[in-house]
Amino acid sequence: MKILIRLPNWLGDVVMSTAFIQAVLELFPDAKVDVIIKKELNGIASLIPGLQTIHPFSKQEYKGLPGVYRFGKKLKSEQYELFFNLPSSLSSLIMGWATGAKKRIGFGKEGGFFLLTNVYKKPLNVHRVDEYISLLEQFTGKAIKNKQVKLNIANPVKNNNNRVLINFNSEAESRRMPLDKGRAIINLLLETFKDARFTFIGSSKEADFVNQIIAGTNSDRIENFAGKTDLVSLSNLMAASAAVLTTDSGPAHLANSVGTPTIVLFGAGNEHNTAPYNKQNLTVLRYGKLSCEPCVKNTCELYGIPKCMQLLDELQIINALRLYLPHD
Numbered sequence: 001m002k003i004l005i006r007l008p009n010w011l012g013d014v015v016m017s018t019a020f021i022q023a024v025l026e027l028f029p030d031a032k033v034d035v036i037i038k039k040e041l042n043g044i045a046s047l048i049p050g051l052q053t054i055h056p057f058s059k060q061e062y063k064g065l066p067g068v069y070r071f072g073k074k075l076k077s078e079q080y081e082l083f084f085n086l087p088s089s090l091s092s093l094i095m096g097w098a099t100g101a102k103k104r105i106g107f108g109k110e111g112g113f114f115l116l117t118n119v120y121k122k123p124l125n126v127h128r129v130d131e132y133i134s135l136l137e138q139f140t141g142k143a144i145k146n147k148q149v150k151l152n153i154a155n156p157v158k159n160n161n162n163r164v165l166i167n168f169n170s171e172a173e174s175r176r177m178p179l180d181k182g183r184a185i186i187n188l189l190l191e192t193f194k195d196a197r198f199t200f201i202g203s204s205k206e207a208d209f210v211n212q213i214i215a216g217t218n219s220d221r222i223e224n225f226a227g228k229t230d231l232v233s234l235s236n237l238m239a240a241s242a243a244v245l246t247t248d249s250g251p252a253h254l255a256n257s258v259g260t261p262t263i264v265l266f267g268a269g270n271e272h273n274t275a276p277y278n279k280q281n282l283t284v285l286r287y288g289k290l291s292c293e294p295c296v297k298n299t300c301e302l303y304g305i306p307k308c309m310q311l312l313d314e315l316q317i318i319n320a321l322r323l324y325l326p327h328d
Contacts, residue, residue, distance in 0.1 A: 001031040004080040004101060006092045007045070009038050011231070011250025013128065015257045016277060017086055018048055019147045020132040024084070025050045027140055034078070036095065043231040044254075047151040057095075065094055072098025084139075085116070086132055105139050129277045149277040151257040153239040162196040162325055164189075165238060165255070167246040168213055169206040169226075172298040174268035174306045175248050181310050182213040185317060190219055192318050193325050196242070201234060201251060202226035243324040245317065247309075252276050263320045267309040270294045283320040287311040 003024060007014050014037065024033055032052045037045045039058040045051060055075065062071040072095035083096040085106035093112040096104045104115065107122040120138040123131055133144050166186075168177035177185075189198060200210045204227035214222050229237060234251070235258055238244055244255035244262050248269045255262040256276030264275060266286040271294070275284050286293065287308050300306045 001028055001082070002078060002080045003028060003031045003033045003082045003084070004075070004078070004096075004099060005033065005035045005084045006086055006096060007035050007037045007041075008087045009041075009089075011041060011044065012253040012274065013086075014041055014044055015151065015250070015253035016129045016149055016274075017132055018151065018257065019129045019149050019277065020084075020086070020136060021048055021050065022148065022150070023133060023136055023144045023146075026146070027136070027142065027144075034080075036075075041231065044151070044235075046232065047153065047235060049150070049152045065091060068092075068095045069098045071095060073100075076100040084135065086135075105135065107135060125273070127272065127277065128274055147277070149253070149257050151235060151254070153236055153258050162193070163241045164193075164196055164198050164321065164325065165241050165244045165246075165251075166198055166200050167202060167244070167249060167251040168200070169202045169209060170247045170249045172268060174295070174298055174300050174309075176209075176267075176306070176309070177213070177247055177265070178305050178310050179212055181312070183216070185314055186214065186217055186222070188314050188318060189321070190217070190221060193321065196325050197221050197223065199223040199225055199237075199241075201229065201237075243321060245321065248274065256282060261324045263317065265309065265312055265317070266294070267306040268295050268297055268300070270296065281324075283323075285312060285316050285320065287313070 007017055034053040035051055036055045036057050039056040042056040045054040057071055068091045076099055080099055080101040083101035083104045085092050085096050090112045093115040097115040103117050105118040106116045108119040109122050113119050123134045137144055168182045170176040202210050207226040210224055210226040238255045238260045239258040244260050246252045248266050252264045253276050256278050261281040263283045271284050276282055290308055292302055293308050
């Protein structure tokens with residue numbers, strides 16, 4: 001049997017879909033399982049155990065719905081029996097339809113659900129991992145009990161330099177650390193953990209924000225790796241670090257999936273739906289005293305800045321890191 005899975009379009013969602021992929025591999029042990037993934041996230045697919053062929057998809061190369069159709073059609077010769085659709089988009093459904101897969105499985109909430117052969121109801125108010133797994137359970141009629149979000153790092157080695165990776169970035173302003181709050185946290189970290197190194201991470205387009213955050217710290221224990229890692233090298237760096245302190249973002253899921261202790265700072269977003277899934281060595285922190293929490297808006301219309309981030313308890317952050325770092 002040949003199975004094709006259209007993976008989600010965001011880093012965190014791709015990481016969360018690894019539990020779905022592993023469940024497919026367990027239920028169809030003799031199947032050849034391939035995936036379609038956004039080209040920018042291609043490196044992550046190489047860390048997902050059990051995959052055969054990875055088909056990277058680029059919106060720039062295959063523009064618009066005609067491009068999506070052309071991309072799917074070029075996979076028709078693969079003769080897939082099952083196509084699982086995980087993103088909530090019309091384009092992914094057109095892509096699946098174009099592959100000619102015998103059974104095309106997805107949730108009925110997407111606009112082009114008529115392009116599917118097997119349509120199921122998306123569960124409400126569940127974690128994203130459980131949402132994906134639900135699709136497989138409804139299709140097969142079998143309950144999935146072993147759910148684990150995991151990426152494979154070859155020969156992971158914990159270093160002894162007490163490095164903490166810090167990600168204060170997010171695509172959404174409402175989940176991004178305010179500059180003054182970020183600087184206050186950095187100063188407290190430097191004061192509390194005298195032997196630790198703090199390495200800031202981020203994409204190339206986030207490098208300027210990171211530079212603003214660390215401006216004026218004047219410490220040789222601060223490093224700026226923003227724009228200097230790809231997803232594979234970042235995953236390896238995470239696996240070798242003492243802990244990761246991060247906003248609610250893709251790197252939070254990445255750290256959690258490689259087993260690194262992860263402290264996640266929540267602003268907008270609902271941690272019950274999108275927090276990292278593996279509970280071991282995970283701390284989720286939220287202010288939790290505002291009537292508007294949690295919201296799912298990309299900007300804070302009420303306060304102008306994400307006040308839920310601004311009011312996070314810095315001592316809670318310190319206490320969470322004390323579990324993983326030497327301190328006085």
